[in-house]
Amino acid sequence: MTNNKKLMILLRGIIMDNPVLILVLGTCPTLATSTSVVSAFSMGLAATMVLICSNVVISAMRNIIPETVRIPCYIVIIAAFVTIVEMLLEAYLPSIYDMLGTYLALIVVNCIILGRAEMFARKNRVVDSAIDGVGMGLGFLFALLIIATIREVLGNGSFAGYVIPFMQELKIPVLVQAPGGFLVYGIVIAVMNKLTEKRGGVKRKSFSCEGCPSSRICNKSHCGEACDGQALENTGKEGSENA
Amino acid sequence: MKKSNLMPSVVLGSICIVVALLLSVVNMITGPVIEAARDAASNAALLEVLPNGKNFRSITLTDEYPDSVVAGYSADGGFVFQMSVTGKEAGLVIMCGIDGDGRIVGTKVISNKETPSYAEKVFPGVEGKNGAYAGMNLDTFAPALVSGATLTSKAYGEAVKAALQSAILAAGGSVDTRTPEQILQDNCNAALGTQGRTFTKWFAVEIIEGVDAVYKTAEGSVYVIGESFIGITAQGAVITSDASAENIAKATAADTVIKSSVLTEVTDLPTGVSEDIQKVFVTNSGNYLIEVLGKGYKYERNVYYDVPDDGRMSIMVSISEEGRIIDVITLSHKESKGYGDKCATEEYYKQFIGATDDDIVISADRLFFDIEDYHMDLIDEECTEIGALSGATYTTVGYQEAIKASFKAIDLITGAEGGND
Numbered sequence: 001m002t003n004n005k006k007l008m009i010l011l012r013g014i015i016m017d018n019p020v021l022i023l024v025l026g027t028c029p030t031l032a033t034s035t036s037v038v039s040a041f042s043m044g045l046a047a048t049m050v051l052i053c054s055n056v057v058i059s060a061m062r063n064i065i066p067e068t069v070r071i072p073c074y075i076v077i078i079a080a081f082v083t084i085v086e087m088l089l090e091a092y093l094p095s096i097y098d099m100l101g102t103y104l105a106l107i108v109v110n111c112i113i114l115g116r117a118e119m120f121a122r123k124n125r126v127v128d129s130a131i132d133g134v135g136m137g138l139g140f141l142f143a144l145l146i147i148a149t150i151r152e153v154l155g156n157g158s159f160a161g162y163v164i165p166f167m168q169e170l171k172i173p174v175l176v177q178a179p180g181g182f183l184v185y186g187i188v189i190a191v192m193n194k195l196t197e198k199r200g201g202v203k204r205k206s207f208s209c210e211g212c213p214s215s216r217i218c219n220k221s222h223c224g225e226a227c228d229g230q231a232l233e234n235t236g237k238e239g240s241e242n243a
Numbered sequence: 244m245k246k247s248n249l250m251p252s253v254v255l256g257s258i259c260i261v262v263a264l265l266l267s268v269v270n271m272i273t274g275p276v277i278e279a280a281r282d283a284a285s286n287a288a289l290l291e292v293l294p295n296g297k298n299f300r301s302i303t304l305t306d307e308y309p310d311s312v313v314a315g316y317s318a319d320g321g322f323v324f325q326m327s328v329t330g331k332e333a334g335l336v337i338m339c340g341i342d343g344d345g346r347i348v349g350t351k352v353i354s355n356k357e358t359p360s361y362a363e364k365v366f367p368g369v370e371g372k373n374g375a376y377a378g379m380n381l382d383t384f385a386p387a388l389v390s391g392a393t394l395t396s397k398a399y400g401e402a403v404k405a406a407l408q409s410a411i412l413a414a415g416g417s418v419d420t421r422t423p424e425q426i427l428q429d430n431c432n433a434a435l436g437t438q439g440r441t442f443t444k445w446f447a448v449e450i451i452e453g454v455d456a457v458y459k460t461a462e463g464s465v466y467v468i469g470e471s472f473i474g475i476t477a478q479g480a481v482i483t484s485d486a487s488a489e490n491i492a493k494a495t496a497a498d499t500v501i502k503s504s505v506l507t508e509v510t511d512l513p514t515g516v517s518e519d520i521q522k523v524f525v526t527n528s529g530n531y532l533i534e535v536l537g538k539g540y541k542y543e544r545n546v547y548y549d550v551p552d553d554g555r556m557s558i559m560v561s562i563s564e565e566g567r568i569i570d571v572i573t574l575s576h577k578e579s580k581g582y583g584d585k586c587a588t589e590e591y592y593k594q595f596i597g598a599t600d601d602d603i604v605i606s607a608d609r610l611f612f613d614i615e616d617y618h619m620d621l622i623d624e625e626c627t628e629i630g631a632l633s634g635a636t637y638t639t640v641g642y643q644e645a646i647k648a649s650f651k652a653i654d655l656i657t658g659a660e661g662g663n664d
Contacts, residue, residue, distance in 0.1 A: 061258075064254060065254060065258075066250055066251040066254055068251045069251040069252075069254065069255045072255055073254065073255055073258050076255070076258050076259055076262055077258065077262070079262075080262040080265060080266060083266055083269075084265070084266065084269050087266075087269050087270060087273040087277070088269070088273060090273070090277050090280070091272075091273035091276035091277050091280065092273075092276065094280050094284075
């Protein structure tokens with residue numbers, strides 16, 4: 001695997017396959033923690049740490065974990081790292097721990113982490129899985145920061161807790177509430193789609209057919225056009241690149 | 244086959260064991276740090292209400308402590324207690340620091356679910372070392388009630404009083420932590436020589452001279468004259484021996500009057516008696532007992548929103564042959580908490596005792612407005628009519644009208660023309 005291809009793995013996670021803006025994964029923590037830049041940054045870092053560690057371990061154990069119990073094994077491994085991160089934050093960064101609250105434990109069920117374990121880590125080497133974890137984690141972090149910046153500056157008139165004086169009279173409070181979160185999220189996705197238009201149109205979710213419960217009976221009409229051949233093509237590409 | 248079936252379980256089990264070991268190692272490292280941080284956070288809250296406190300130690304709370312006290316700490320310099328009380332809503336948690344002399348140093352709300360507007364009225368004035376309760380001890384304690392936020396401020400005061408009582412207990416003293424109702428029940432049981440009986444206040448339909456209140460249970464009655472509780476059994480035996488002869492005589496006379504009182508229902512009510520009059524009884528001494536419905540806030544609201552639930556207050560009033568109110572009680576109501584629900588308190592009933600029909604003035608009539616035009620608080624502290632409840636216009640008017648209807652019913656029954664309109 002050349003350095004260019006490693007770089008591609010990294011950049012795909014950050015831009016082309018951004019988990020939040022392109023793959024639309026991890027929506028719950030995105031909306032919940034993007035009300036402020038500080039909490040978004042904290043969540044992004046915590047999720048990135050878990051993602052890197054779980055990808056490395058799962059990749060290292062990919063030849064040991066049987067197919068029939070792979071999902072429970074992945075969950076146990078991911079939960080272990082989330083618990084470790086929780087304990088470390090509670091011990092050494094209690095303010096961050098309090099800020100993230102219940103969403104810290106919910107990293108266990110973050111689609112990004114289990115999705116990358118299923119789609120990449122279990123089929124690739126440890127180093128590549130680690131790079132993928134870094135890329136996806138950074139992509140998650142950057143997306144959170146973009147959305148959080150918009151919501152906090154326009155919605156609360158502050159940035160990272162620092163009040164912006166001239167924004168106090170211009171702020172739109174609904175942006176820091178749930179409806180505003182969805183609105184900003186949708187607009188950012190739309191902008192991202194526009195920016196990536198020249199790179200081959202709207203990027204659809206690249207599901208792995210192997211992870212799809214309908215894979216055995218699928219005649220490609222179940223998931224519609226989004227699934228038509230593309231997922232199978234992606235699976236084939238990944239397999240050949242990482243052999 | 245068996246080997247392939249076992250392998251997944253073995254792998255999964257092994258992963259779980261390794262994970263458990265790893266987590267226990269991390270817990271060993273971070274556990275003490277987390278514990279120390281939690282203690283520091285807890286101490287920070289304690290120091291806020293007792294700044295000079297050192298070496299906080301948890302107190303074991305026994306049954307003597309007031310029920311509202313959920314945690315207690317002793318320190319070099321005083322005590323800190325945490326109470327959970329119910330204001331407008333449950334879950335009002337207050338921490339209170341008390342110095343070694345039993346005086347309040349500071350109070351703080353830890354958590355609450357009170358309506359923000361009530362919290363804003365109450366908390367700033369009572370919290371902290373400069374709050375309304377600072378410097379008070381149990382002898383000088385007086386609740387800092389806030390008009391318009393009575394429930395919240397009253398609950399805050401109860402919490403502070405519980406803290407003061409707890410400080411005395413923690414210092415080795417004794418204090419009566421019973422509620423006034425518990426004290427009353429205990430005194431009645433002691434007077435009648437019973438245990439665990441529940442006494443209910445007798446609704447007076449006869450005028451009893453020299454007796455402040457009568458409480459009844461199946462075994463007999465207890466007559467309260469000043470500080471004395473005199474018990475008389477259902478058979479007429481006087482149980483209490485430590486009361487004065489004069490008071491015993493008064494109690495015995497009252498007991499005779501009560502036992503000889505017979506109620507007869509007046510079934511044929513004359514035309515003109517309000518439909519709100521439910522039942523009318525007359526005693527053998529010529530007094531009347533009337534059950535009447537009052538229209539109140541809930542009724543008016545249900546009419547406005549076309550809700551079938553009646554919502555009226557159910558009131559019982561006894562009126563003497565001479566036309567004076569002997570007793571009043573609200574049997575049931577659905578009035579607003581903190582406003583109209585005061586119509587079911589002893590304090591409210593007392594103002595009616597001895598009043599005549601002329602004494603009862605409908606507050607709305609005095610203010611010369613049509614109540615239909617007003618839906619907000621019109622009755623305020625300046626309204627001094629009997630039965631006026633500040634902030635509860637509909638309840639006030641409904642109650643007054645019900646009492647007036649009772650007087651009119653008696654006039655019609657006895658044949659007096661015109662009433663007092």
